Amino acid sequence: MDAQDFSRLAREISPEDRLRYARLSREQAYALSPEEKLRFFFSIHVKHAKLMTVKKKIDRCLRKFSEERIITLIGPTGAGKSAFAEYFLGAELASEDTGKVPFILIKVPALGRRTIPWSGFYRAILHGGHEPLIDSKRASLIQDGRLQTVLASQKASLESLYGAVVSMLRNRGTVLLALDEAFHLLRSGDPVVVMDAIKSMADAAS
Incomplete structure (x- = not known):
């Protein structure tokens, strides 16, 4: 394999892969195929002392009776914020119960526009x-004095998608919804509206 192949291999490792590798014992890692051993190697991150200090502080914020709902992790590019969220927080919050999703990581893209496509964000x-059957999610609303339902696949879908997100966070036991590069949201929309939306989702997480 050349340098380009190694770079491609490293990029293809998903957060789920990192969590799976983090749970392997030494014997299980030795038993992997040669290519899987390379993927395992690239999934390893060094535990930097300062990141461990950050982790202890975040652990306190995530305790059951903590009043903290929104946590901001700020640092320069390449400091390890994304890897910290994927590897350390994700691995610690991982659940063996397939019906539970304690940790969700979303990478917020640089949208290059003035308005946020909330539909895509919620999806x-x-x-x-x-979450299964996303386009089948429904929201109930009163229109012209009549109760109506709106499918997520329809144009006026934000209510159904937002309701589905809140319901999922509650029912799946989500403890932490991590928004990687969340600054892109604040830069692309009204900060008050963005923070209200994030706060409502934070309140929904257990």
């Missing part, structure tokens, strides 16, 4: 939580 969260 990304639902996909991150492995």
Whole structure:
């Protein structure tokens, strides 16, 4: 394999792969195929002392009776924020119960526009939580004095998608919804509206 192949291999490792590798014993790692051993190697991150200090502080914020709902992790590019969220927080919060999703990580793209496509944002969260039948989600509303339902696949879908996100966070036992590069949201939309949306989702997480 050349350098390009190694780079491609490293990029293809998903957060789920990192969590799976983190749970392997030494004997199980030795038993992997040669290519899987390379993937395992690239999934390893060094536990930096300062990141461990950050982890202890976040652990306190995630305790059951903590009043903290929104946690901001700030640092320069390449400091290890994304790897910290994927590897350390994700591995610690991983659950053996397939019906539970304690940790969801969403990578917020640089949208290059002034408005946020909330529909795509909510869908990304639902996909991150492995929610099935996303386009079949329904929201109930009163219109012209009549009770109506709106499918997520329809144009006016934000209510149904948002309701599905809140329901999923509650029912899947989500403890932490991590938004990687969340600054892109604040830069692309009204900060007050963005923070209200994030706060409502944070309140829904257990």
